[in-house]
Amino acid sequence: xxxxxxxxxxxxxxxxxxxxxxxxxxxxxxxxxxxxxxxxxxxxxxxxxxxxxxxxxxxxxxxxxxxxxxxxxxxxxxxxxxxxxxxxxxxxxxxxxxxxxxxxxxxxxxxxxxxxxxxxxxxxxxxxxxxxxxxxxxxxxxxxxxxxxxxxxxxxxxxxxxxxxxxxxxxxx
Amino acid sequence: xxxxxxxxxxxxxxxxxxxxxxxxxxxxxxxxxxxxxxxxxxxxxxxxxxxxxxxxxxxxxxxxxxxxxxxxxxxxxxxxxxxxxxxxxxxxxxxxxxxxxxxxxxxxxxxxxxxxxxxxxxxxxxxxxxxxxxxxxxxxxxxxxxxxxxxxxxxxxxxxxxxxxxxxxxxxxxxxxxxxxxxxxxxxxxxxxxxxxxxxxxxxxxxxxxxxxxxxxxxxxxxxxxxxxxxxxxxxxxxxxxxxxxxxxxxxxxxxxxxxxxxxxxxxxxxxxxxxxxxxxxxxxxxxxxxxxxxxxxxxxxxxxxxxxxxxxxxxxxxxxxxxxxxxxxxxxxxxxxxxxxxxxxxxxxxxxxxxxxxxxxxxxxxxxxxxxxxxxxxxxxxxxxxxxxxxxxxxxxxxxxxxxxxxxxxxxxxxxxxxxxxxxxxxxxxxxxxx
Numbered sequence: 001x002x003x004x005x006x007x008x009x010x011x012x013x014x015x016x017x018x019x020x021x022x023x024x025x026x027x028x029x030x031x032x033x034x035x036x037x038x039x040x041x042x043x044x045x046x047x048x049x050x051x052x053x054x055x056x057x058x059x060x061x062x063x064x065x066x067x068x069x070x071x072x073x074x075x076x077x078x079x080x081x082x083x084x085x086x087x088x089x090x091x092x093x094x095x096x097x098x099x100x101x102x103x104x105x106x107x108x109x110x111x112x113x114x115x116x117x118x119x120x121x122x123x124x125x126x127x128x129x130x131x132x133x134x135x136x137x138x139x140x141x142x143x144x145x146x147x148x149x150x151x152x153x154x155x156x157x158x159x160x161x162x163x164x165x166x167x168x169x170x171x172x173x
Numbered sequence: 174x175x176x177x178x179x180x181x182x183x184x185x186x187x188x189x190x191x192x193x194x195x196x197x198x199x200x201x202x203x204x205x206x207x208x209x210x211x212x213x214x215x216x217x218x219x220x221x222x223x224x225x226x227x228x229x230x231x232x233x234x235x236x237x238x239x240x241x242x243x244x245x246x247x248x249x250x251x252x253x254x255x256x257x258x259x260x261x262x263x264x265x266x267x268x269x270x271x272x273x274x275x276x277x278x279x280x281x282x283x284x285x286x287x288x289x290x291x292x293x294x295x296x297x298x299x300x301x302x303x304x305x306x307x308x309x310x311x312x313x314x315x316x317x318x319x320x321x322x323x324x325x326x327x328x329x330x331x332x333x334x335x336x337x338x339x340x341x342x343x344x345x346x347x348x349x350x351x352x353x354x355x356x357x358x359x360x361x362x363x364x365x366x367x368x369x370x371x372x373x374x375x376x377x378x379x380x381x382x383x384x385x386x387x388x389x390x391x392x393x394x395x396x397x398x399x400x401x402x403x404x405x406x407x408x409x410x411x412x413x414x415x416x417x418x419x420x421x422x423x424x425x426x427x428x429x430x431x432x433x434x435x436x437x438x439x440x441x442x443x444x445x446x447x448x449x450x451x452x453x454x455x456x457x458x459x460x461x462x463x464x465x466x467x468x469x470x471x472x473x474x475x476x477x478x479x480x481x482x483x484x485x486x487x488x489x490x491x492x493x494x495x496x497x498x499x500x501x502x503x504x505x506x507x508x509x510x511x512x513x514x515x516x517x518x519x520x521x522x523x524x525x526x527x528x529x530x531x532x533x534x535x536x537x538x539x540x541x542x543x544x545x546x547x548x549x550x551x552x553x554x555x556x557x558x559x560x561x562x563x564x565x566x567x568x569x570x571x572x573x574x575x576x577x578x579x580x581x582x583x584x585x586x587x588x589x590x591x592x593x594x595x596x597x598x599x600x601x602x603x604x605x606x607x608x609x
Binding site: 013014015016017018019020021022023024026027029030031033034035037038039040041042043045046048049052 | 219350352366367368369370371373374377378381384385388389391392395396399400411414415418432435436437439440441443444466467468469471472473475476527531
């Protein structure tokens with residue numbers, strides 16, 4: 001009984017028009033204003049941040065892949081370069097060897113030529129020297145013969161023929 | 174669900190205590206009987222004043238329309254005009270309005286003089302403060318005369334809570350407050366409509382303002398610290414925000430529609446949470462039992478109902494009015510049930526919130542009341558001491574539990590609203606199956 005009577009004055013359990021009116025007004029204002037100035041901007045900011053983070057992760061993944069690609073490409077390039085170098089070195093070596101060989105050959109030929117020339121020259125010199133010696137010997141013989149003849153010819157004809165014989169002998173040489 | 178059954182038990186306990194403790198004790202050393210049931214109800218009731226302590230009240234503006242007897246608006250800049258005295262009872266009647274327990278009520282008898290009139294309250298001590306006033310001359314006698322009246326009043330209504338005031342030694346009945354209960358529970362039509370800024374309205378305004386300031390600061394922080402990690406207040410709010418977004422709105426409403434309803438769910442969750450938490454504080458600016466007032470929970474549930482109804486798609490209405498895939502004779506049974514269910518959902522929503530919050534407050538007042546119950550009207554010091562120990566332990570426990578309930582009930586209101594909205598905007602099942 002007490003409780004029932006108390007309940008009749010238990011206003012919190014009975015809907016009051018004034019309080020309902022104020023609740024609707026306050027909550028409606030709160031909802032609209034917060035929606036415009038807080039809840040939507042915050043939700044948008046959060047969505048944007050989520051998107052940004054996802055994008056960043058994606059970009060990072062892409063960058064990682066690109067890096068990996070780049071690395072393998074680099075390695076490929078490097079190995080290619082290495083091969084190229086080896087090839088070039090080999091070629092250079094071969095070219096060098098060929099050049100040396102050629103130079104050697106050339107030098108050999110040159111030397112041969114020089115030797116031949118020298119031999120020719122020597123031959124020529126020798127012939128000339130022989131000629132000169134012959135000439136000199138001839139003139140010396142003639143001088144000698146003259147001297148002898150000047151002295152001997154006064155007397156003896158056989159001696160003269162002997163000298164002539166001598167002269168002829170020299171010519172044969 | 175266990176919490177709920179605990180609450181049911183505690184609610185019943187509180188009612189039991191209130192029934193048995195009737196008249197068993199007195200408070201404050203005077204001979205006025207203490208009734209913990211009524212004390213609890215007064216503590217959770219709305220009021221036109223804000224009780225600070227003792228006989229100190231913060232007055233609030235009273236706006237009252239009265240159209241049945243002549244029409245017009247009474248606007249009292251504040252309820253202080255009633256000259257608030259002991260127990261929040263006004264010592265003055267203004268145009269037949271009186272302030273009883275901090276609540277404006279009206280004297281039924283139209284012969285009662287208009288203007289400012291000095292009145293007495295049953296229990297008799299309220300006029301003491303003003304015995305030497307100018308007013309005191311003509312109504313001082315009332316103090317003596319009310320003794321027999323008080324006893325007659327006590328027959329159906331205990332103690333100082335009888336619905337009468339005394340003027341010139343004569344008792345005058347008070348009208349009940351205007352309520353929409355079909356005059357079933359003692360309320361009903363009155364000669365006035367009350368649109369005052371009451372304690373609950375004040376509490377709601379405060380919550381809206383506090384939350385507004387917090388959220389606008391947080392929204393600004395998101396703009397200023399664009400793309401950076403949350404910090405400070407922003408960091409405190411973000412998990413709650415994300416919780417409602419990702420654990421309530423998204424799964425309940427679905428990826429396609431949830432963004433549209435986010436602001437409502439956020440507003441409902443934080444508004445209710447704010448009211449619940451502010452109501453937990455036992456002194457100003459707390460103590461307003463707004464989310465434990467059925468008017469407020471009805472208004473909030475009405476928002477969910479309206480949003481659900483206007484957003485219901487063809488599929489939703491089809492399921493209510495003519496459930497597909499079942500025989501016609503079953504449809505005839507199902508349809509009324511579904512239509513009833515449409516209205517029952519929001520009704521359950523507002524009753525749950527109201528009952529949980531009110532129950533918590535009633536239980537706390539009942540536990541505090543133990544001090545007076547066990548103290549046997551101040552005659553039993555040992556009992557009072559035991560009461561203090563028991564009340565402190567039990568109240569501490571209850572307050573901790575209520576803190577949980579405050580968050581839980583705000584969450585439940587929000588998730589149920591979201592699920593109702595989700596059911597209204599849900600795409601067709603058979604199409605939806607591919608998504609599973």
